[in-house]
Amino acid sequence: MHRERVFDFWLTAAVTVALFIPIWGVLLRPTGLIRLPVYLLYLGVPALAVILGALIYGARSNRVLLNRFLVGYAGGFTATAIFTLLTVGAGPWLDTPNVAVALGQWVLERPLTAPVTPAVIAVGMAYHFLLNGAAWGAAYALLFGKAPWWLGLLFGFFIWAVLVLSPPFYQWGLAGAASGAWLLIALLLVHFVYGGIVGYIVYRWVFPEVGMEGIKAIRPLYA
Incomplete structure (x- = not known):
């Protein structure tokens, strides 16, 4: 059996950080501190390289990492x-913000009030699904492994808290106050749904090793 390595732990940590690069781009873009296309070029591309390299390594030497990510x-x-x-x-009914449209406008460097085009929708949906929602799920699996499914509910609450306290939400009023409490409650509920689904899928299908709290469970794909 291949000896367990500290490298595997740090690689998992690096992949987790890389997954949050596009997420931080969404949080920082409304502040005006970054231009999202430039941010993605200089930080997103290296982050993608880290993830792809880790997946190749995982396919050869660390099935736990590969399984959790996928x-x-x-x-x-x-x-x-x-x-x-x-x-x-x-x-x-609740005037919920169209996240995908906002993401598409930001990536294409267009104002939020600009006309919504098919390109905006396509880019925004790709970002929303592949670099935001799916990335949160992968980060959860890497961090917690085969945790009880209900931990996903707490994870959903954490994402909701990050959202309502972050700059993207300010355009609807600090913490959504401008749109009323019902918007906050509705977003909390759908984030509970999101977290519950992620928690269940991860609990059901990841390998039964612990998460990043220990490297003792890491096993190679080929003994």
């Missing part, structure tokens, strides 16, 4: 699809 990413993607359906459905 299951978490798939769980995050699935949960984002349901999250999007719920928010779009609630839009006429």
Whole structure:
């Protein structure tokens, strides 16, 4: 059996950090501190290289890392699809923000009030699903491994708290106050749904090793 290595732990940590690069881009863009295309070029591309390199390494030497990433990413993607359906459905009643459109406008460096084009929708949906929702799911799986499914609910609450206290939400009023308490409650509920789905999928399909709290569970793909 291949000896366990500290390298595997730090690689998992590096991948987790890399997953949050596009997420931080979303949080920082409304502050005016960054231009999202430039940010993605100089930080997003290296982050992608780290992730791809880790997945190649995982396919050869660390099945736990590969399994957690793929299951978490798939769980995050699935949960984002349901999250999007719920928010779009609630839009006429709660005036929920169209996150995908905002992301598309930011990536293409257009004002939020600019006309919504097919390119804006395509870019925004890709960012929302692949670099945001799915990335949160992969980070959850890497951090917590086969944790109880209900931990995903707490994870969803954490994401909600980050959202309502971050700059992207300021355009709807600090912590959503301008749109009323019902918007906050609705977003909290759909984030609970998101987190619950991620938590269940990760609990159901990741390998039964512990998360980043220990490297003793890391096993190579080929003994």
